[in-house]
Amino acid sequence: MRITSGMITRHTQNYIQDGMQRMARYQEMISTTKKIIRLSDDPTATSQLLNVRSNVEMNKQYMRNIQDGLSYLYGADTALDTAGNIIKKAKDYALQAANDTLDDDDRKAVAEQIDKLIDEMKDIANTVVGGVYIFAGTRNSDPPFKFERNADNKITITYHGNLENVSREILDQTDYPINIPSVSVTDSASGLFGQVEYDDSDPPKGTVTGGVFKTLIDLRDRLMDDDEEGLQQSIGELEAQHDHILRYRVQVGARTNHFESVRDQLQDQELRLTQVISNLEDADMARVSVDLAQQRLVYQSSLASASQILQISLLHFLR
Numbered sequence: 001m002r003i004t005s006g007m008i009t010r011h012t013q014n015y016i017q018d019g020m021q022r023m024a025r026y027q028e029m030i031s032t033t034k035k036i037i038r039l040s041d042d043p044t045a046t047s048q049l050l051n052v053r054s055n056v057e058m059n060k061q062y063m064r065n066i067q068d069g070l071s072y073l074y075g076a077d078t079a080l081d082t083a084g085n086i087i088k089k090a091k092d093y094a095l096q097a098a099n100d101t102l103d104d105d106d107r108k109a110v111a112e113q114i115d116k117l118i119d120e121m122k123d124i125a126n127t128v129v130g131g132v133y134i135f136a137g138t139r140n141s142d143p144p145f146k147f148e149r150n151a152d153n154k155i156t157i158t159y160h161g162n163l164e165n166v167s168r169e170i171l172d173q174t175d176y177p178i179n180i181p182s183v184s185v186t187d188s189a190s191g192l193f194g195q196v197e198y199d200d201s202d203p204p205k206g207t208v209t210g211g212v213f214k215t216l217i218d219l220r221d222r223l224m225d226d227d228e229e230g231l232q233q234s235i236g237e238l239e240a241q242h243d244h245i246l247r248y249r250v251q252v253g254a255r256t257n258h259f260e261s262v263r264d265q266l267q268d269q270e271l272r273l274t275q276v277i278s279n280l281e282d283a284d285m286a287r288v289s290v291d292l293a294q295q296r297l298v299y300q301s302s303l304a305s306a307s308q309i310l311q312i313s314l315l316h317f318l319r
Helices: 005-032 043-097 104-125 211-224 228-281 285-309 314-318
Strands: 145-149 155-159 167-171 174-177 195-198 206-209
Touching: 005 285, 043 104, 043 167, 043 211, 043 228, 104 145, 104 211, 155 211, 167 228, 174 228, 206 211, 211 228
Parallel strands: none
Antiparallel strands: 145 155, 155 206, 167 174, 195 206
C-alpha cells in the first residue's frame, strides 16, 4: 500500500488529538478528584456506585426516623418520671394526712394540694414534643385530655385523641410503635391514664374513668370528707398507680435502648458504605498526577516528531 503524505498527516493529527483527550481526562480527574464523572467512564462501577448511594440515602432516612422516635421516647420518659414524682408526692401528702394529729381543716388544706397535683398530672398527660401531643395517638395536633369542673368542683375528664399507634420505620419494612397507650377501651387492659369509652360525637371523644386521675380525685375527695379509712385505701391505690407508671417507663426505656442500638448500627454501616463509595469513585491523585506527566511528555514528543515528519516541501513531494 502506498503511504501518502495526506495519510501521514491525518494519522499524526489523530494521535495528537488522542493525546490531548487523555491529558484533558487526567486534568479533569485531578480537578474533581473523581475517576467516575460520567456514566460512560466505568458502567460496572457506576452501577455499584448507584446501589451503594441508594443504601446510604435509605440509611439517612432511617436515621432521621430513629432520631424522631427517640425524641418521642425521651419526651415520654421525662413525662413518666414527672408523673411518678407526682404520685410519690401525693402519697406523702396522704401519709401525712392519715396522721391522727391532723384535724378536718388540715386535711382540707392537703386536699387543695392534691387538687393542684391533679392539674399538674393533666399537664403531663398533654405533654408536647416537637408540636405533637405524645399521649394522643395519631390524632395529636390538639390537647388530648380536657377537664371540666362543675360548681361542686367535680372533675369530668374527656379524651380527644385516638387509640392508634404512632410508629417509625427504622429498618427495611420494619417499624415499631413509639407511643404508649395513654388510655384503653373499657374492660380491656388499663392505659397509662385510665380507660375511655368513646361516644358518637364528631370528632369522637370519650370520658376517662379509672386510672391515675381517679386515684388522685378520690384522694382529694376523701380528704375533703375527712374519710380516714378512705385515706388508707388511697395510699394503697397510689402505690399501685406508681407501679403502673413504672411498668410503662420500663417499656419506654427498653424501646429507647432498641432504637439507640439500631442507630449505632446504622452509623457504623454508613461509615463502611462511605468508604465503599470512596473506593469506587475517588481518584488516586498521586497515580493520576504521574499519568498526566507521562501523557504530557508523550504529547510533546508527538508534536516534536510531527514537526519533523510534516516538513514536506514541493521538492520533497516531486522527489
